[in-house]
Amino acid sequence: MTFIALFIGVVYLIIISKLTVGFDKVPDFHLQDNSPKTQFSMVIPFRNEAQNLPKLLKSIDNLNYPESLFEIIFVNDDSTDDSVSIIETYFSGEQVNFKVIPNHRSSNSPKKDAISTAIGLAKKEWIVTTDADCIVPKYWLDCFDSFIQTNNTNFIVGPVSYHHVTSFLDRFQLLDILSLQGATIGGFGIGKPFLCNGANLAYKKDLFHTLNGFEGNNGIASGDDIFMLEKATKTGLDHVHYLKNSGAMVTTTAERNFKLLLEQRIRWAAKTSKYSGYFSKITALSVFSMNAILVCLFLFWIMDIASLRTLVYLFTLKFCIDFLLIFKVSRFFEQEQYLGTYVPSSFLYPFFSVYVAVNSIFKGYKWKGRSYKK
Template identity: 30%
Template sequence: MLIIILYFFIFIVAIQILYYLGVFSKFAFAKAQKITPKRISISVIVCAKNEEENVANFIPLLAEQNYPDFEIVLIDDASSDNTLHLFEGFEKQYPNIRLVRVENNEAFWGNKKYALTLGIKAAKKEYLLFTDADCYPTSKEWITAMSSQFTMQKTIVLGYGKYEKIANSFLNKIIRFETLLTAIQYFSWAKSGHPYMGVGRNLAYKKEEFFNVNGFIEHMQIRSGDDDLFVNQAANAKNTTIAYTPESLTLSKPKTSYKEWIVQKRRHVATANYYKSFDKIQLGLFYFSQLLFLILPIILLAFQFQWIIVVSLIALRYLITWIVIGFSAGKLKEKDVVYWYPIIEIVLIFTQINIFITNIFSKPVHWK
């Protein structure tokens, strides 16, 4: 039995190495991107629901972007706080701000996709750049950096949305590492010709891509997924690219409690159930191999069975993964979380199990 477990462990290590060297290395070792400004008109779209504090701080940062031709489409999704009032003030203050007021609709009650659809239809520009109400760009060249990746063929641009650092917070390191690992995956698969998701905190596409797939209509009944489900449906090897220059990044406020973060991750995991079959298989295989990489060597080492081989395989896998993650973190300005990698990986693996089991028995909470 132990020899079978050993062979299975070797197989699992091989799968992990294949992922990191065969797929994730495509992003980790990619050349630095250059920003070549494009003379295209951009609509920056922000959808908010009860976000008065965030929009008060972050909308002015968007308005101050150094870009010659852009508008900001602010969507108030039937907020019950002061968000709409603030938006109305911004509309008067900045001539390039367009306001879309969304009233509750019985058929689409609380559905962010309905609000976004109205905002997209109201946008006057052909190229759309999305971010969230609790996000802000890391530089005044954000629009320039994201739009520079558009070409005649590349009409979907996947960006990276970072989370702010919180000093002396291990939860913050977990959140930021998980976000980094997710980005490594969707950036790498996009470079491999299999784009499967993007994040609404930093995503751009040409308006025609939205209408080519009839918008969100195929997954309108799913409350989440205005970003990743749309990309999963519309993106392909020919029309999708990535943006990862320092100027192209956005920052968001992270969750500050483990419970709030789990609620957020439950939505993301539930949405992934609607991905294409290949994407669900490759994601499932990756996380399953991570779990077995933890369990199998514990069994083998407990019986001191071929411990030199086992330890060598563990060291080889960690060496390869640390290098790939380290180079990727350098590109995305997240190097500090890499030092905690082995510990955080264990936490994330068991968090995934917890989320998977919880989602079986209860549905996650979606748009506010």
């Protein structure tokens, strides 16, 4: 057991260290004083988001970008609440170029169908996606435009975090997403991008068609973002970038209770087995193994089978290397004030992570009122 724990610890240390170093290799991008010229089709799928849409709509209304250069395509995925009327009422009488269209289902993935439906009607050169429960920053499109004008790119990943963080559960989720963002940025820094978030993503419409959209992974309900990234990287890493600018950060709300958090994370984890990239599979396996061995060592220690020293050494290793990465990300996102929750979260996270991973393998999950089976 000690040898296995040591091996897992060393592999984990190497991978997280590489991602931590990679984080610093991605240069900060500073918004340039360019005249905006990139045209965007903003794609926003939604299903029963009446509670969240007003905040999103207000943030869109506050965008600094010229309205003539972007359109908004809202895709209604069988909403039964007032979502559609909220959108139409908010933009009535304004000059915003928007439309609300129904989702055309053709696969097991409602969100992928929604994005494909919208892109089929999109008139602009660039597609930029976000979610209905998000808030976009004032200079969001300006950042994308400036980056596009100064880089030869066709696929851009943007930063995502949480806002209105108040409870311990909120802070626990924030630290989790900061670690994911750290891995995302670090992956780009070492030339092995393997994570992204559809809440803040932009790519050329022509690229979507060249890659045949989501063909090949339509059977998986989630993964509209990561599987598209995997396809894009195969066309050449030189044109796939991370937009490392906190002014481009899209924020969303943490899940309001533990049950919803579990469902969300199980959904996220369910697509892991479908990753095609070698590095992404190794990283996912390493993270699971590290958390699993900590849980096993703890249980074995209680049963007086394993040594407490091995458990303490391994936990300390994970605690330190994880903190270094999360600290770098929290400083970049200007959310260092939440690091105080890191200590208790570190003790809870291995159990949480293992539970999510095991359930993602053997059980289905619920999402937006729908059930999905393995």
